[in-house]
Amino acid sequence: MKKGNNLIKKFTKEKYKYGFTTDVHTDIIEKGLSEDVIRLISFKKEEPEWLLELRLKAYRHWLTLEMPTWAHLTIPEIDYQAISYYADPRQKKKGPKSIEEVDPELLKTFNKLGIPLEEQLALSGMAVDAVMDSVSVKTTFKETLLDKGIIFCSFSEAVREHPDLVRKYLGTVVGYRDNFFAALNSAVFSDGSFVYIPKGVRCPMELSTYFRINAANTGQFERTLIVADDDSYVSYLEGCTAPMRDENQLHAAIVEIMVHDRAEVKYSTVQNWYPGDAEGKGGVFNFVTKRGNCKGVNSKLSWTQVETGSAITWKYPSCILTGDNSSAEFYSVAVTNNYQQADTGTKMIHLGNNTKSTIISKGISAGHSQNSYRGLVRVAEKTIGARNYSQCDSLLLGDKCGAHTFPYMDVHNETAVVEHEATTSKISEDQLFYCNQRGIKTEDAIGLIVNGYAKEVINKLPMEFAVEAQKLLAVSLEGSVG
Amino acid sequence: MLEIKDLHASINGKEILKGINLVVKPGEVHAIMGPNGSGKSTLSSVLVGNPAFEVTKGSISFYGKDLMQLSPEDRSHEGIFLSFQYPVEIPGVSMVNFMRAAVNEQRKYRNQLSLSASEFLKLMREKRAVVEMDNKLANRSVNEGFSGGEKKRNEIFQMAMLEPRLSILDETDSGLDIDALRIVAQGVNTLKSAETSTIVITHYQRLLDYIKPDIVHVLYNGRIVKTAGPELALQLEERGYDWIKEEVAE
Ligand SMILES: Nc1ncnc2c1ncn2[C@@H]1O[C@H](COP(=O)(O)OP(=O)(O)OP(=O)(O)O)[C@@H](O)[C@H]1O
Ligand SMILES: [Mg+2]
Numbered sequence: 001m002k003k004g005n006n007l008i009k010k011f012t013k014e015k016y017k018y019g020f021t022t023d024v025h026t027d028i029i030e031k032g033l034s035e036d037v038i039r040l041i042s043f044k045k046e047e048p049e050w051l052l053e054l055r056l057k058a059y060r061h062w063l064t065l066e067m068p069t070w071a072h073l074t075i076p077e078i079d080y081q082a083i084s085y086y087a088d089p090r091q092k093k094k095g096p097k098s099i100e101e102v103d104p105e106l107l108k109t110f111n112k113l114g115i116p117l118e119e120q121l122a123l124s125g126m127a128v129d130a131v132m133d134s135v136s137v138k139t140t141f142k143e144t145l146l147d148k149g150i151i152f153c154s155f156s157e158a159v160r161e162h163p164d165l166v167r168k169y170l171g172t173v174v175g176y177r178d179n180f181f182a183a184l185n186s187a188v189f190s191d192g193s194f195v196y197i198p199k200g201v202r203c204p205m206e207l208s209t210y211f212r213i214n215a216a217n218t219g220q221f222e223r224t225l226i227v228a229d230d231d232s233y234v235s236y237l238e239g240c241t242a243p244m245r246d247e248n249q250l251h252a253a254i255v256e257i258m259v260h261d262r263a264e265v266k267y268s269t270v271q272n273w274y275p276g277d278a279e280g281k282g283g284v285f286n287f288v289t290k291r292g293n294c295k296g297v298n299s300k301l302s303w304t305q306v307e308t309g310s311a312i313t314w315k316y317p318s319c320i321l322t323g324d325n326s327s328a329e330f331y332s333v334a335v336t337n338n339y340q341q342a343d344t345g346t347k348m349i350h351l352g353n354n355t356k357s358t359i360i361s362k363g364i365s366a367g368h369s370q371n372s373y374r375g376l377v378r379v380a381e382k383t384i385g386a387r388n389y390s391q392c393d394s395l396l397l398g399d400k401c402g403a404h405t406f407p408y409m410d411v412h413n414e415t416a417v418v419e420h421e422a423t424t425s426k427i428s429e430d431q432l433f434y435c436n437q438r439g440i441k442t443e444d445a446i447g448l449i450v451n452g453y454a455k456e457v458i459n460k461l462p463m464e465f466a467v468e469a470q471k472l473l474a475v476s477l478e479g480s481v482g
Numbered sequence: 483m484l485e486i487k488d489l490h491a492s493i494n495g496k497e498i499l500k501g502i503n504l505v506v507k508p509g510e511v512h513a514i515m516g517p518n519g520s521g522k523s524t525l526s527s528v529l530v531g532n533p534a535f536e537v538t539k540g541s542i543s544f545y546g547k548d549l550m551q552l553s554p555e556d557r558s559h560e561g562i563f564l565s566f567q568y569p570v571e572i573p574g575v576s577m578v579n580f581m582r583a584a585v586n587e588q589r590k591y592r593n594q595l596s597l598s599a600s601e602f603l604k605l606m607r608e609k610r611a612v613v614e615m616d617n618k619l620a621n622r623s624v625n626e627g628f629s630g631g632e633k634k635r636n637e638i639f640q641m642a643m644l645e646p647r648l649s650i651l652d653e654t655d656s657g658l659d660i661d662a663l664r665i666v667a668q669g670v671n672t673l674k675s676a677e678t679s680t681i682v683i684t685h686y687q688r689l690l691d692y693i694k695p696d697i698v699h700v701l702y703n704g705r706i707v708k709t710a711g712p713e714l715a716l717q718l719e720e721r722g723y724d725w726i727k728e729e730v731a732e
Binding site for chain 2: 431
């Protein structure tokens with residue numbers, strides 16, 4: 001008799017196909033955080049003095065901070081002394097110059113993840129920076145890009161090869177005083193990508209960074225900096241996975257984007273960190289600060305994110321619209337299943353006149369998960385003609401999950417037009433049965449419904465990834481119905 | 483061929499079907515009539531395996547297969563189609579994607595290759611013509627915002643796409659205007675053959691004027707209480723159900 005209520009019921013174990021580990025010799029520093037550890041990281045990376053100073057300043061500031069509690073998240077106590085802050089999976093000789101020098105085990109790992117690092121095998125039209133644990137393993141198509149003056153390399157390499165550019169922009173969009181995790185990241189950040197697109201250049205291929213956590217008991221603190229000079233264009237994609245481990249792993253990244261006059265940056269993320277098992281054990285804590293500054297007139301920044309992984313996500317890719325007529329978009333799909341928690345959204349800060357922002361957020365919750373949208377739209381007092389449109393939709397599977405919306409509006413100029421719409425819907429057993437009757441399995445039916453629901457966001461992704469993202473949505477919800 | 487033996491089914495512990503016996507042979511059209519709440523939709527739900535209902539006794543076989551052993555989707559793949567009394571809206575899922583999934587899942591079950599995009603669209607066009615369905619409807623989300631009549635027409639369109647061996651039409655006539663009723667009924671007739679069977683659930687003779695039944699049953703209080711030829715439907719139209727209820731009470 002209970003069969004009807006079983007159709008949407010407790011999840012079973014979902015499949016996470018990136019959960020393997022790679023057995024490589026990894027140089028891991030002792031667990032714990034102190035000024036000495038920071039000096040050691042900086043030393044290992046052969047950094048200039050100014051950068052070490054910046055790290056130490058950030059660290060000292062971090063010591064004065066408490067972890068934020070305002071998010072709709074239940075975060076277990078994190079012992080920052082039980083984490084190792086640097087893990088290098090490369091073999092002893094450093095800085096691989098050609099593909100032959102990269103440890104074959106690492107190449108194999110990235111191949112297995114669908115990211116071939118041999119340029120002849122690589123996806124056409126896409127350059128990749130592959131980061132494992134704390135270091136960049138390899139960046140493809142670097143030379144091809146350099147012909148156009150485009151710099152695409154690991155952050156560490158940028159510090160060595162382009163110190164002036166790094167120094168000019170680092171911390172200008174997200175300062176170390178910004179928040180608890182930003183301070184932590186600024187103190188201990190390891191690797192990430194650096195992108196510089198010179199004036200008037202349209203980047204001819206997708207740039208992408210693939211982040212992989214491998215080592216146990218380590219944190220990953222990536223740092224990415226993208227600078228688009230006047231009249232340039234770049235589309236950038238970030239992907240991430242991690243092994244299945246019973247312990248939680250910490251990932252606290254900063255992404256900074258500077259967009260100059262008439263430049264355009266598209267930043268897409270497919271976040272698939274290990275979400276933990278069906279009982280909520282393990283998984284990555286994803287505490288990320290991402291922000292862009294549309295500094296130039298008529299500049300444009302667009303964030304697209306598909307968030308399916310992580311045990312806990314705390315992430316608000318934001319935009320400061322400084323330049324007149326600049327515009328920003330935030331397109332997000334966040335899926336939570338089992339015991340995952342997500343508190344994600346955006347901030348749009350309108351400073352320039354006639355600035356425009358669009359927010360499309362689609363939350364999908366299943367199992368016992370909690371999924372929150374949190375967004376702020378601020379229009380400064382002197383800003384004339386700002387416009388914002390926000391749409392926040394929630395889709396529920398089952399009745400044990402939660403969906404929440406926290407839209408904040410802070411509008412100080414009456415010429416602003418700010419619109420907000422929100423809906424909540426549920427996948428019903430009747431809908432699923434209707435699909436079943438037409439020969440479509442429940443899992444596939446959920447895939448159809450969820451992809452239909454998220455279409456607007458998926459369509460914003462570069463084409464190759466749209467297909468991947470669609471599959472990922474379906475897989476993430478696998479087992480969410482019985 | 484469908485064979486239902488002593489079928490009992492309940493929902494939330496309440497018995498609705500209390501011993502149904504029914505045999506439907508290839509090529510036959512059976513009409514099932516009966517007062518509101520007698521269990522007609524329940525019978526169709528049980529036939530297609532809706533898990534909301536629990537079968538407590540009896541058996542259903544379809545071309546020799548035990549239906550109780552098959553999932554709802556496999557029953558569909560075996561060729562059972564239900565035109566729902568209340569079709570469900572599925573926002574965000576286009577009719578094209580929905581039907582493509584349905585058709586290709588069925589083909590997979592039958593070890594046939596998936597249709598290419600162009601083959602599929604051609605099939606859609608052909609089958610739309612059978613029920614004169616507007617292209618605009620076919621490009622919208624499944625049933626979303628469809629009028630009552632449009633939903634019913636869409637059910638028969640889907641039937642045309644899936645070419646079932648057994649079609650169960652649960653009050654497909656309700657909501658259709660006079661012209662639509664004729665068009666949809668003619669569509670059903672075109673899809674009929676000597677190999678397919680049809681169960682028509684209806685309250686009114688007007689549908690049976692188009693889709694001519696071979697046998698008419700009256701379902702009352704969870705049992706088939708009367709079975710006769712097409713003339714029974716005409717009698718019911720004239721006299722209602724009281725005389726049957728009295729017969730049952732005796
Ligand atoms: N979910 C449910 N919970 C309780 N009772 C139900 C449920 N679904 C159906 N019933 C009951 O089962 C009985 C049979 O319903 P059913 O829908 O099969 O009737 P029907 O013959 O199709 O009627 P109609 O001609 O009005 O469509 C009714 O009394 C109805 O109230
Ligand atoms: Mg009914």
